[in-house]
Amino acid sequence: LFLMLRTLLPLILPWIVRWARDQEAEILAAGVPLSEEEKRRAVFVGVRDPDRIRVQRVDRIPFPGGPMEKLARLAGFAPHQTSGLCLGYGIYLRSDHWRSAWIIAHECVHTAQIERMGGFETFMREYVVQCLRDGYPESALEKEAMLTSADVMEEYP
Numbered sequence: 001l002f003l004m005l006r007t008l009l010p011l012i013l014p015w016i017v018r019w020a021r022d023q024e025a026e027i028l029a030a031g032v033p034l035s036e037e038e039k040r041r042a043v044f045v046g047v048r049d050p051d052r053i054r055v056q057r058v059d060r061i062p063f064p065g066g067p068m069e070k071l072a073r074l075a076g077f078a079p080h081q082t083s084g085l086c087l088g089y090g091i092y093l094r095s096d097h098w099r100s101a102w103i104i105a106h107e108c109v110h111t112a113q114i115e116r117m118g119g120f121e122t123f124m125r126e127y128v129v130q131c132l133r134d135g136y137p138e139s140a141l142e143k144e145a146m147l148t149s150a151d152v153m154e155e156y157p
Contacts, residue, residue: 009128012068016128017121019064020087024120027090031056034104037156041105044152046112052089053111057098061085086110088120101156106149113141 031054034042042050061082063069083097086107097103114123123141130139137143 009125013121013125013128016064016068016124019068020120020124023062023092024087024090027056027087027092028052028054030054031090035099038101038104038108041101041152041156042108042111044155045105045109045148046116047108048112048115049089050108053091053108054089055091055093055099055104057095058092059095061092061094086114088114102149102153105152106145109145109148110141113144 034050034053034055039050042053047053060080061084063080063085083094083100084103084107085092089111091104091107091111093100093103093107110123114120117123117126127139127141130141134140
């Protein structure tokens with residue numbers, strides 16, 4: 001199954017990236033900037049340009065249906081149960097977790113990963129492969145986000 005999905009990834013990835021870029025543009029237009037404390041945490045986790053980040057409050061994290069949602073569920077990611085979603089410099093936060101320091105720090109780790117990897121497409125290709133191969137919670141990029149966000153919360157509670 002993993003090999004079949006990995007073969008389909010080059011066909012699906014451009015669609016994922018296009019959707020993510022559209023969502024990021026909406027967040028950047030309608031979202032709010034990080035607070036000074038949130039910016040300090042973002043820098044701590046490795047974000048180069050925290051002033052670009054915007055956070056948008058939503059009742060439910062938007063997620064495309066169809067093959068993207070099926071792919072996410074196969075990897076162990078429950079898109080509509082998640083509290084936050086990083087799409088480059090745009091971060092969705094669910095209303096019941098609005099301004100959660102830990103979730104914002106976690107999503108900022110993903111922003112730092114995207115910057116470090118040279119862009120959303122490269123990041124997403126690796127992230128999807130890791131999630132399909134290892135499972136969402138066990139993927140290296142997700143583990144890094146979990147551990148680093150825990151570290152920043154110790155440093156900046």
